[in-house]
Amino acid sequence: xPDISRRRAxxxxxxxxxxATAAGVIAAPAASAADHAHPMPMPExxxxxxxxxxxxxxxxxxxGGGGHHHEHGGGFEVxxxxxxxxxxxxxxxxxxxxxxxxxxxxxxxxxxxxAVDELQGAQLLPMQMPVPAN
Amino acid sequence: MTVRKNxxxxxxxEKKRFVDAVLALKHSGRYDDFVRTHNEFIMSDTDTGExxxxxxxxxxxxHRRFLLDFEQALQSVDSSVALPYWDWSTDRTVRASLWxxxxxxxxGRSTDGRVMxxxxxxxxxxxxxxxxxxxxxxxxxSLGTAVRxxxxxxxxxxxxxxxxxxxxxxNSASDGFRNNLxxxxxxxLHNRVHVWVGGQMATGVSPNDPxxxxxxxxxxxxxxxxxxxxxxxxYVPTGGTPDVVDLxxxxxxxxxxxxxxxxxxxxxxxxxx
Numbered sequence: 001x002p003d004i005s006r007r008r009a010x011x012x013x014x015x016x017x018x019x020a021t022a023a024g025v026i027a028a029p030a031a032s033a034a035d036h037a038h039p040m041p042m043p044e045x046x047x048x049x050x051x052x053x054x055x056x057x058x059x060x061x062x063x064g065g066g067g068h069h070h071e072h073g074g075g076f077e078v079x080x081x082x083x084x085x086x087x088x089x090x091x092x093x094x095x096x097x098x099x100x101x102x103x104x105x106x107x108x109x110x111x112x113x114x115a116v117d118e119l120q121g122a123q124l125l126p127m128q129m130p131v132p133a134n
Numbered sequence: 135m136t137v138r139k140n141x142x143x144x145x146x147x148e149k150k151r152f153v154d155a156v157l158a159l160k161h162s163g164r165y166d167d168f169v170r171t172h173n174e175f176i177m178s179d180t181d182t183g184e185x186x187x188x189x190x191x192x193x194x195x196x197h198r199r200f201l202l203d204f205e206q207a208l209q210s211v212d213s214s215v216a217l218p219y220w221d222w223s224t225d226r227t228v229r230a231s232l233w234x235x236x237x238x239x240x241x242g243r244s245t246d247g248r249v250m251x252x253x254x255x256x257x258x259x260x261x262x263x264x265x266x267x268x269x270x271x272x273x274x275x276s277l278g279t280a281v282r283x284x285x286x287x288x289x290x291x292x293x294x295x296x297x298x299x300x301x302x303x304x305n306s307a308s309d310g311f312r313n314n315l316x317x318x319x320x321x322x323l324h325n326r327v328h329v330w331v332g333g334q335m336a337t338g339v340s341p342n343d344p345x346x347x348x349x350x351x352x353x354x355x356x357x358x359x360x361x362x363x364x365x366x367x368x369y370v371p372t373g374g375t376p377d378v379v380d381l382x383x384x385x386x387x388x389x390x391x392x393x394x395x396x397x398x399x400x401x402x403x404x405x406x407x
Contacts, residue, residue: 086267086338090189090318091181091307098267098338101176102317102328103280118336120246123269 058112078112083124136403141218155211169265169341176338181305184377191300192379195396219351226284228277247274274333289321
């Protein structure tokens with residue numbers, strides 16, 4: 001897919017994305033190399049982050065070892081106060097989480113912030129991975 | 135034969151029977167099985183992998199069958215009950231009778247989103263949130279805050295006019311009727327309604343709010359309307375598609391029903407109009 005430049009654009013839009021409510025073409029300039037924590041030949045579609053948002057620690061990082069979870073987040077995971085948030089990446093590069101499942105946002109960080117907004121201080125419960133019948 | 139009616143036309147007695155049957159399923163534990171099943175599918179349906187309940191052509195037949203299961207469960211409690219539908223393009227404000235205390239109750243209070251009236255308010259003691267993704271155990275809503283407007287009739291019409299059921303890659307990036315109705319593309323119908331309601335309806339455990347069924351009963355009715363407008367267009371794909379339920383393939387979790395078996399709703403129910 002020819003979406004490397006799109007991924008860059010989405011990454012650059014991260015700062016704006018906390019209030020984004022829908023996907024759409026985001027006409028942001030490509031991110032500079034300095035925007036990437038770990039510049040690589042093939043840029044990641046998202047950046048690691050670790051911040052306090054509305055009093056809660058949100059973290060985004062490449063998924064840890066084990067591989068015991070389905071990788072719906074493209075190998076990326078988000079935690080809220082240390083509890084993993086079920087995250088999913090859409091085909092167009094946008095993101096949703098289990099607490100905001102019908103409203104795509106541009107980045108994992110935006111999904112984490114949207115989840116904090118949604119939770120209104122409530123504790124996220126540890127993920128219950130799906131076990132569809134058969 | 136079951137007749138599904140517009141919720142706005144239900145009598146007081148019909149509303150009470152529907153509510154009582156829903157509460158009976160909740161009390162017995164059967165209701166929460168539906169919530170659990172929905173969340174399992176919504177968390178495992180992915181654009182690049184296996185997808186059945188959402189973001190795929192089978193979104194419509196999967197939910198048709200899911201609603202049939204729920205409706206049959208309601209009818210095992212009270213055989214007179216049918217699923218009503220909510221035409222959100224018409225009954226589009228918080229003042230709609232849908233949200234009155236004798237039916238679903240209204241929006242949540244501003245501090246924590248808690249629904250304070252109606253039969254599903256936490257204070258009534260009959261509607262615990264057992265299948266949940268966070269610590270909150272009460273039904274929440276925030277009608278019309280995360281997105282201001284429900285879809286309009288003109289927007290519905292624009293989607294009904296699309297002549298192709300679905301298109302490759304058969305996921306959230308597709309053009310065509312299914313994905314525009316589901317809402318990942320275009321004016322956004324189904325997804326937007328989940329967001330407009332807010333609370334649990336905006337999450338993977340959305341069936342925790344009984345309005346889930348009325349919303350999906352209308353989405354299902356729109357599929358039927360689309361079929362009447364496009365009699366020569368059919369469900370696609372029709373065979374050999376990896377990760378996607380083809381016309382004659384069985385669907386999880388039932389494993390004994392195919393989209394082909396669900397195209398004609400009149401085998402199961404009709405609509406009031």
